[in-house]
Amino acid sequence: MSTSDDLVGGNVDPWLSVSEPYQPDPPGHESDLTHSVQIRDVRKAFGSFHVLTGLNLNFVDNAVTTILGPSGTGKSVLLKHIVGLLEPDHGEVVVFGQNIWNVSERERQEIRKRFGVLFQDGALFGSMNIYDNVAFPLRKHTDKSESEIRKIVMARLEEVGLTRAVNKAPGEVSGGMKKRAGFARALVLNPSVVMFDEPDSGLDPVRTSLLNDLILKLHAEHGGTYILVTHDIRTARKVSDYVGVVWKGKLIHYGETEEAFNSDLPFVRQFLSGDSVGPLGMD
Structure with missing residues (x-):
């Protein structure tokens, strides 16, 4: 199988390959x-x-x-x-x-x-606790009340098993918990x-x-x-x-x-x- 690396040194469009x-x-x-x-x-x-x-x-x-x-x-x-x-x-x-x-x-x-995105390290805001991290997209992109936001956030945190970690900072939880928090945040906007x-x-x-x-x-x-x-x-x-x-x-x-x-x-x-x-x- 030929790829673009086969063409190094030639006067050929580097995007192309000899055989696709x-x-x-x-x-x-x-x-x-x-x-x-x-x-x-x-x-x-x-x-x-x-x-x-x-x-x-x-x-x-x-x-x-x-x-x-x-x-x-x-x-x-x-x-x-x-x-x-x-x-x-x-x-x-x-x-x-x-x-x-x-x-x-x-x-x-x-x-x-x-779109929802779960990044490699969770990409949580270090200055916010787990709850506020997950609530962030709802506060940023919707006009929902805090009571509505709380209902959604707690439902997502329950799905990922983090209801007991709502007040913890990202630095206080394990890598796996950060991933789950990032997953919950990725889902809050459906x-x-x-x-x-x-x-x-x-x-x-x-x-x-x-x-x-x-x-x-x-x-x-x-x-x-x-x-x-x-x-x-x-x-x-x-x-x-x-x-x-x-x-x-x-x-x-x-x-x-x-x-x-x-x-x-x-x-x-x-x-x-x-x-x-x-x-x-x-x-």
Whole structure:
């Protein structure tokens, strides 16, 4: 399989490759209306470093999709494009039927309100207790009364098992509790799309498994389009309805979870099995 790295030193458009990676049509691709989030030939470079090199992906609604791939291959950059924090150099990010870079900044802000994001470390405000952290989006983006906010916040904190930690500061709770608080905050606006940037980062295997159980439980209860970025193969196998594998800025496989884990593609097979023999090396 040839990639853009094969072209170094030639007078060729660095976005292109000699042979395009295998990119199957995602399930349900027949109608664009079934996909709240669509990535169309998105390319992004930072200086001479080309991160996304023509990535196409329609995320299946009301499902959990996990994006896997080596470090530095563009997974977190993809999330930032979806939520409108990064503008692509080329291509389109279509969210809820709109190219988010063909609308005003105010309209983009309204679109972002339909997203929930769980960051790697929870990204809690250190000056606020757990309750106020979770209440923050409601106070910022709605005109609800404090009694209404309290009802919503306590319901979310109960779902993640943190009702006894409402008055604690982020520095007073464990890493797993910070993740759960971040998850509760991501859900308070009843988002259509919830994104997780390496939710298992920094957690031991047991707490990772418990967080995965929580993701599955809340998705089953509330629905929505969940998009996870992770390096943890066990997480991907446990929580995913669909798995996308990204390498060198392109999607090289996308399909149902078991299909991915049974793939014959050399890179996909190597990455998902953790084998040292294959196209992925130390470079």
